[in-house]
Amino acid sequence: MSDNKPTYLLGLACFYHDSSACLLKDGVVIAAAQEERFTRIKHDENFPEYSVNYCLEAADITLDQLSGVCFYEKPLWKFERLLLTYIQEWPRGFFSFLKAMRAWLNKKLWMEHIICKELGKVSGIKNKKGKSVPYSGKIYYVPHHLSHAASTYYPSNFKNATVLTVDGVGERSTSTIALGEEQKLTLKEEIVFPDSLGLLYSAFTYYLGFKVNSGEYKVMGLAPYGTARYTKEIEALIEIFADGSFRLKPEFFAYRYGLKMTSSKFAKHFGRPVRNTDDELTQWHKDMAASLQQVAEELMLNLVRYAHKQYGGKNLCLSGGVALNCVANGRIVREGPFKNVYIFPAAGDAGGSVGATLYVNSIIDPKPKAKSIETIYLGPKFSNQMIESFLQDSGIKYDKIDTAADRAVKVGQLLADNNVIGLFQGRMEFGPRALGNRSIIADPRKPENWKRVNIKIKFREDFRPFAPSVMADKAQDIFDLRGVDSPYMLLTAGTKVKDLPAITHVNSSARIQTVSAEDNKPYYDILSAFNDLTNCPVVINTSLNVRGEPIVWDHIDAFKCFIRTDMDILVLENFIINAEEVDKNFFKTKFELEVFADD
Ligand SMILES: [Fe+2]
Incomplete structure (x- = not known):
């Protein structure tokens, strides 16, 4: 300018x-x-x-x-796809058509x-x-999949890369391969609606009784509890081609025309009806989740191998909702043909805003940039002054720690004393994962912490595992990461040690966040202080929220979350609040908060 x-x-x-x-x-x-x-x-x-x-x-x-x-997308392209689909399916999709048209016309x-x-x-x-x-x-x-592709190619800082995007559906595309060359992104190939790996996963999410577009994580978390004994039955729903592409057999799926994901033929094929949300999760459901996960991993690997065979190169960038499947990502890193793999942390649709702007920027200002994203901590932060005013105004007792170094030592000691800690600091993370700034952390060596945090603090299903944060410089000794970092908790890898029950899944794997001082110094220093006391450079890290609610954004939400749960300590920047000194019931009434049944 x-x-x-x-x-x-x-x-x-x-x-x-x-x-x-x-x-x-x-x-x-x-x-x-x-x-x-x-x-x-x-x-x-x-x-x-x-x-x-x-x-x-x-x-x-x-x-x-x-x-x-x-x-982040082209609305009229999407509308065109909807109309064409309803015309093809007519009159089957009449009620779904009415619902969709209301939203579009309004x-x-x-x-x-x-x-x-x-x-x-x-x-x-x-x-x-x-x-x-x-x-x-x-x-x-910007077309939806181009937004996904840009969101991962530009932040990767790879000069040249093959870019694979996989989600439910954008306008028409459900998977694309693009090439990023010298800051220029070019779409090469696509798979289009209704053939979609994301929608296949969502169809099973629906069939297993979870909510589409949010319960996919739960299916992934359930899979290790099962045995993949139904992969053949699942593969019978799909035609898989030599180039990695696939076709979903339409008679089994209802999402083209209905308000449901699967057809009656789907349930008949597997011999069971759709599970109701409150029904018991049986071993059969766990085996189905395991089977689906395995088929999805193979389909992803097929696409990755095809992309490499066709376009070569050593760098792969991944995005789209399916790229949040950290188990599949772990296999792509370990078994895939690319030397380097970058996955944008907000790989789902929330990341589309970033991708759309990065793509437009690459057109209007094509000069190479040193870095298009310097940190993933891109959200709001709150000053010590604001937090202290809130604590004083509300009459909440606290300890104030003056320096960052003292704070790290104090929090490390509290962790070593087996306290479950709400950690609120710095700017909020962008993407679905809490990466140390809006997190609940605890000692991973204690088996009881898994159940305690799951049931008494998160109020969520007891099968769901916790992820570890680990000092990046010690991660390779503990996890089978094959030399790669996992700063955004997007890779699953095996654990090499046996004394971390609270973060090790039943199949001996863990969803890992490697923490470096460059990425998040305050968090790294806490892990380091805990390691000095315990010789354990790992903590449990789960998001600071309760079941069904988004991650907290400000210090007031963080305090509300603290008083509704069984957390021991809340760290709000330089202030430490101890549950023993706070009458949680008093504050629940004061903030007019829902009281959980087991409180
Ligand atoms: Fe998407």
């Missing part, structure tokens, strides 16, 4: 699930957040007004300083108008009649 003013691009992903916004300044992502954290509605799909507001505030700019707004068909209007509301600028002035700048629409 000749006037040396920075260029700002705002990214948006919304109106399906996991709405988000991000802000690029001169090609670098400086802020990003998911709307669910602010609204407390899990997977919130609405226009991300709070996230947009946060992004603008983080840069201290107003809407009129934006060079453009980038949307909102999605007028996307530009809606986006401009909603942005105008966020800006707060009013006309003479007191109405918000809509945004009137440029809006760029």
Whole structure:
């Protein structure tokens, strides 16, 4: 820019699930957040007004300083796919058609108008009649899978890479292979709707009684408890081709035309009806989850091997919702043909806002960038001053620690004394994982901690495992990571030691976060202090929230989570709150919080 003013691009992903916004300044992502954290509605799909507001505030700019707004898909392409599908299936999809059309006619068909209007509301600028002035700048629409591809290629810092995106469905594509060459991203091949690995996984998520678009993690967590004895039966639903592509046999799936994922023929094929959410999870369900997981891993590996055979290279970038399957990712790293693998941490649709802006930026300013993302801690942070005011105003007892070094030692000691700790510090993570700034941490050597954190703190299913955070410089001694790092908790690998029951899955694997001082010094220092006392460089790390709620975003939410659960300690930046000194019931009433049955 000749006037040396920075260029700002705002990214948006919304109106399906996991709405988000991000802000690029001169090609670098400086802020990003998911709307669910602010609204407390899990997977919130609405226009991300709070996230947009946060992004603008983080840069201290107003809407009129934006060079453009980038949307993570092309709505009309999606509408066209829907219409064509309903025409092909007619009259089968009549009720689903009515439901879809209502949403499109009310909102999605007028996307530009809606986006401009909603942005105008966020800006707060009013006309003479007191109405918000809509945004009137440029809006760029980036195809959904190109957004996914850009979200992983540009942050990877690979000069050249093969980029594989796999999800449920974008506009039409369900998987794509693109090439990233010298900052230029080119789509090469695609698999299109209705053939979709993401929708196959979601169909089984539905069949096993979990919620589509959020319960997929649970199916993955259930799989190690089963034996993959039904892979042949699952493969009978799929035609797999030599190039890694596949076709789902349409008679077994109902998502093209219905409000359900699977057809009656699907249930007949497996000999059991769809599981109701509250029904018992039997060994059969666990075996089905294991079988599905194995088939999904093989399909992913097929795609990766094909992409390498066809396009060569040593670098692979992965994105799309299926790239959140950390067990499949672990196998791609260990067994796949690529030397280096990068997976964007917000690989699901929330990351689309980042991808859309990075793609548009690569077109309008194609100069190579040193780094397009410097950290994944892209959300809001809260000062010690703000936190202390809240604690004092609310009459909450606390200890204040003056220095970062003292704080790390103190928290390390509390962990070694077997306290379960809520850790709230620094900027909020972007993506589905808590990576040490909005986390619950505990000693992984104690077998009882797994059950305690699962049942008394997270209030969630007891089969779900916890992930470990480990000092990056000690990770290879403990986990079978084959020399790679896993900074975003996106890889599963075997454990080499036997004394970490709380983070080791029944199949001896763990979903690992490697923590370096460069990525997160305060967190690394806590792990290091714990290691000094115990010779254990690993902690349990699970997100700071209770079941069914999004991860907390501010210190007030963190405190509310603390008093609703059996946590021992809450660390809010430099302040330490001990459950023994807080009357949790008093504060539950004060904050008008739901009281859990087992409290
Ligand atoms: Fe997607």
